[in-house]
Amino acid sequence: GQSLEQPSEVTAVEGAIVQINCTYQTSGFYGLSWYQQHDGGAPTFLSYNALDGLEETGRFSSFLSRSDSYGYLLLQELQMKDSASYFCAVPGGGGNKLTFGTGTQLKVEL
């Protein structure tokens, strides 16, 4: 089976930097994805790491360490609109299905 653990809630102030961690246990590994979901909205893709290291996309960066079964999402210059739930996810089933982590609710305050 697969399991992915994330902190349930993180609070930060506008303009700050926040890191959302994800530790995983999987049988077979195809990469780590991150999705953002606003309340009442659909999940939207943020990033995907297949190899170790940092991937940067604008204010968002994602890091993966396969040897530690660990990754994180880094959000810089936080804005109020970044308040949302963030999920890490790993493919499984031969790459044909996605299992989501427990999710982290990020609250950005003034």
Place this chain on the structure above:
Amino acid sequence: DTEVTQTPKHLVMGMTNKKSLKCEQHMGHRAMYWYKQKAKKPPELMFVYSYEKLSINESVPSRFSPECPNSSLLNLHLHALQPEDSALYLCASSQDKAQETQYFGPGTRLLVL
């Protein structure tokens, strides 16, 4: 066009009703998914269609019946549901494999009375 559409947006049904959820994408994606999401929880995979064939059924009760009429459409037929089936039902698609970017529809919020 990177949009996945779902209808209806909201659905209220009794336990004896039969209803269907619909999902459509025109991105040429060959993998389509149904997820169930409860409040404050992650999406849970229900079904995967790959090249219009059912490839994964995550032990979903038979009161949920998926259908893929063609490469752009995905349906979820509902019959004799239970109140605990009330949730947000999300459809998603990807080019081919699950590790590729999945595009989600806005979901159908289902309430079973």
